[in-house]
Amino acid sequence: MAVSAGPASASANADYYGxxxxxxxxxxxxxxxSGIESGGVYWAYGPHxxxxxxxYHYVVNNQYGGAWVELCTGYNGTGRGESIIFGSPYGNSEDLGPINSxxxxxxxxxxxxxP
Structure with missing residues (x-):
């Protein structure tokens, strides 16, 4: 499992790369x-x-309050965790080929x- 972080220079409560x-x-x-893909904005906690x-796709975590996003190999949040992106706002280029949720x-x- 990889832990990813990005630049910490963005201001709080702001859009980050859109x-x-x-x-x-x-x-x-x-x-x-490259721009956010159609349907590529996620708001709700839980699996998607x-x-x-x-x-490879850039994945941004612009959540707050210590929220994270985990990339899983199975559907519905199952399988192996491939990467966790912590904090706000941070992003990383991730290989989504093996990622299903x-x-x-x-x-x-x-x-x-x-599973």
Whole structure:
């Protein structure tokens, strides 16, 4: 499992590379300047299944209050956790080929669990 972090220079309560404050965003490509993909803004805690994700995409965690996003190999937040992106706002280029869901949450218990 990789732990990712990005630049800490962005101001609080602001969009980050177009990702609204409080959300997690998946971009069209490996660079945040590629733009957020259609349907790529996630607000609610819990699992979100992905489809048709191939190769590297930039993933931004612009949530607050210590919230994280975990990338899971299975659907519905199952499988192996491939990466956790902590904090706000941080982003990283991630290979979404093996990823079938993301989970947004808080606390110290990360949800990717064996199916």
């Amino acid at each position: 990702c609204p404050y409080g959300a997690v965003c998946i971009y069209n490509g490996a660079d945040p300047n 299944n992905l489809s048709n994700q191939f190769g 993301i989970v947004l949450g808080t606390g110290n218990t990360f949800p990717c669990t064996p």
